[in-house]
Amino acid sequence: xxxxxxxxxxxxxxxxxxxxxxxxxxxxxxxxxxxxxxxxxxxxxxxxxxxxxxxxxxxxxxxxxxxxxxxxxxxxxxxxxxxxxxxxxxxxxxxxxxxxxxxxxxxxxxxxxxxxxxxxxxxxxxxxxxxxxxx
Numbered sequence: 001x002x003x004x005x006x007x008x009x010x011x012x013x014x015x016x017x018x019x020x021x022x023x024x025x026x027x028x029x030x031x032x033x034x035x036x037x038x039x040x041x042x043x044x045x046x047x048x049x050x051x052x053x054x055x056x057x058x059x060x061x062x063x064x065x066x067x068x069x070x071x072x073x074x075x076x077x078x079x080x081x082x083x084x085x086x087x088x089x090x091x092x093x094x095x096x097x098x099x100x101x102x103x104x105x106x107x108x109x110x111x112x113x114x115x116x117x118x119x120x121x122x123x124x125x126x127x128x129x130x131x132x133x134x135x
Contacts, residue, residue, distance in 0.1 A: 003044045004051040007079035010095045015123030021058050028056035040093035048086045077111040100130050
């Protein structure tokens with residue numbers, strides 16, 4: 001399985017709890033999360049634009065993402081905080097370590113500003129749990 005992530009999807013994946021935009025989206029995302037949990041060394045390529053998660057999103061069409069401008073802002077902030085570059089490859093284990101080391105709660109509030117899922121609190125809870133684990 002080849003996995004590609006936009007920069008903001010690393011934190012989204014940490015916080016994913018089986019909810020989403022549609023049943024097809026949830027099924028696709030669940031399969032991605034389960035693959036990463038089975039093998040934390042699975043390579044993830046950082047890309048710009050639609051990725052493995054976006055593939056099943058109802059906001060995605062032939063013309064592109066209906067909310068692309070907002071998503072590009074999320075991606076830019078996450079890429080900066082996590083030092084991610086398009087074309088880079090890292091494992092889920094490495095991604096979690098970057099989140100733990102660089103995504104402070106203050107950085108989270110900045111990086112995720114404008115995200116409709118932020119109010120649910122699942123990403124913040126998952127990040128706090130990850131950051132509380134011993135290094």
